[in-house]
Amino acid sequence: MSNKNVCIVGAGIGGLTAGALLSKKGFNVTIFEKESLIGGRAISLDMSSLTFEEYKKLLKRFNITIPFSEPPLETLFQKNILHGYQLDLGYHLIGGGIIYNFSNVLSIPKNHLNILESKLYEQKNSHFDFFVTNIEKVKMLPRILQLLLSGEKTMKKLDGITITETVKKYGTGKMKVVLEVNSRLITTVNNLDKISTGEVFRTQKDMKLRGVRYPKNGLSNITQKLANFIEKNGGKIHLNSKVEKIIIENKKAKGVIVNGKESLFDIVIANIIVQNLFKIADEKQFPKNYVNNIKTLYGTGSLCAYYSFNKIQPELLGKTFIFIERDAGIDGKDAVGMIDFMVASPESGLAPKSQHLVQSYIICTPEEAKNKKILENLKKVLDKNLERIIPDYHSNLNWAIYPAIWHLDGVAKTIDNEKPEIKSPIKNLYLVGDCVRVPGIGINCAINSAQTLKDIIKS
Numbered sequence: 001m002s003n004k005n006v007c008i009v010g011a012g013i014g015g016l017t018a019g020a021l022l023s024k025k026g027f028n029v030t031i032f033e034k035e036s037l038i039g040g041r042a043i044s045l046d047m048s049s050l051t052f053e054e055y056k057k058l059l060k061r062f063n064i065t066i067p068f069s070e071p072p073l074e075t076l077f078q079k080n081i082l083h084g085y086q087l088d089l090g091y092h093l094i095g096g097g098i099i100y101n102f103s104n105v106l107s108i109p110k111n112h113l114n115i116l117e118s119k120l121y122e123q124k125n126s127h128f129d130f131f132v133t134n135i136e137k138v139k140m141l142p143r144i145l146q147l148l149l150s151g152e153k154t155m156k157k158l159d160g161i162t163i164t165e166t167v168k169k170y171g172t173g174k175m176k177v178v179l180e181v182n183s184r185l186i187t188t189v190n191n192l193d194k195i196s197t198g199e200v201f202r203t204q205k206d207m208k209l210r211g212v213r214y215p216k217n218g219l220s221n222i223t224q225k226l227a228n229f230i231e232k233n234g235g236k237i238h239l240n241s242k243v244e245k246i247i248i249e250n251k252k253a254k255g256v257i258v259n260g261k262e263s264l265f266d267i268v269i270a271n272i273i274v275q276n277l278f279k280i281a282d283e284k285q286f287p288k289n290y291v292n293n294i295k296t297l298y299g300t301g302s303l304c305a306y307y308s309f310n311k312i313q314p315e316l317l318g319k320t321f322i323f324i325e326r327d328a329g330i331d332g333k334d335a336v337g338m339i340d341f342m343v344a345s346p347e348s349g350l351a352p353k354s355q356h357l358v359q360s361y362i363i364c365t366p367e368e369a370k371n372k373k374i375l376e377n378l379k380k381v382l383d384k385n386l387e388r389i390i391p392d393y394h395s396n397l398n399w400a401i402y403p404a405i406w407h408l409d410g411v412a413k414t415i416d417n418e419k420p421e422i423k424s425p426i427k428n429l430y431l432v433g434d435c436v437r438v439p440g441i442g443i444n445c446a447i448n449s450a451q452t453l454k455d456i457i458k459s
Contacts, residue, residue: 012040015271044218
């Protein structure tokens with residue numbers, strides 16, 4: 001066991017998981033969060049408790065706008081139409097394999113996590129079916145196993161090979177579509193020329209081909225469990241506590257300054273958008289090439305849609321649909337997205353009784369997420385693909401909100417975007433979250449970073 005004092009900057013899901021794991025090992029954990037709520041970008045908001053102005057201000061702080069809303073967003077608040085709904089800041093699902101990691105972190109059985117589960121489906125003209133049917137799996141199995149069972153040595157060789165090249169080599173029939181779609185979903189990037197084959201299959205192995213998951217009652221169900229675990233193990237979480245500076249002396253992290261007050265710690269862990277690191281840390285203490293790399297990193301974007309329905313076909317409930325839109329007018333030409341009816345199930349707890357919430361998103365770049373003309377086209381794509389699943393969806397639609405996000409993931413997993421290691425060049429300063437070099441994307445990456453950190457830091 002350890003008596004070392006650990007400071008974590010940011011109560012995002014990476015910081016909370018790191019806090020849970022380190023407090024479990026006996027470290028004295030203190031987390032400082034600048035917001036009034038935990039979870040970072042992975043939060044579900046109780047829309048009953050927010051005003052129109054509060055919602056807009058919160059979205060702005062997380063690099064989100066609402067370019068479209070039906071009816072107008074202000075009307076939804078004025079008429080209390082959003083009461084009883086839980087909405088994420090952006091579209092978040094969890095790769096199947098990571099749920100077992102959560103269970104181990106919290107030392108509880110998997111079934112105590114209250115998780116919804118779904119396989120991936122696809123709309124096929126007049127009907128829908130699995131994205132990859134059993135017959136197609138059998139045909140593709142030799143190729144899939146060849147790649148998924150490859151060791152890290154092979155993966156590293158594939159790191160410099162783009163998915164475009166891999167599609168040319170292996171992409172025939174359904175395998176071509178699987179490579180095109182899965183690689184985009186795994187990286188949240190549409191341009192196949194920028195996606196690393198090694199990174200895609202490394203992440204695919206981590207997800208264990210177990211479909212997707214989402215917590216009942218929203219992402220806060222997970223983050224609150226992590227927070228409770230930390231506090232049960234003696235850790236402390238301070239909200240409304242902005243870290244103004246990481247104290248670094250002679251290339252060694254010594255503590256932080258929070259709300260004007262200096263606090264000393266043995267270890268400092270940053271769970272922030274890594275591009276913002278030098279807003280709170282003196283860049284002169286870091287190697288120049290490290291600073292330059294961090295400053296040139298870019299994130300990912302998306303246009304999301306939340307649809308509320310008063311009626312949905314029972315056979316759609318609990319399913320998650322994948323689509324690829326050809327010639328979408330974006331970087332990479334084709335765009336991939338998901339439409340999720342898993343959370344439309346009454347047991348999700350995200351909507352009032354007798355109402356159904358459907359969440360969806362389409363991938364784009366951060367620049368595209370700020371471009372109104374491109375967003376208008378992507379909105380049409382989302383609505384069109386929903387209409388393929390529910391041809392008369394407008395007849396049962398209560399409302400729709402479309403958040404545009406230009407920091408969906410802190411750092412895009414691309415061939416030219418070199419994520420930093422967890423261990424920084426500064427002694428006793430570490431990074432966690434979806435910004436560092438570990439398998440997975442989004443929530444999966446954040447959790448994996450915390451687990452890797454636990455193995456790096458010695459008691």
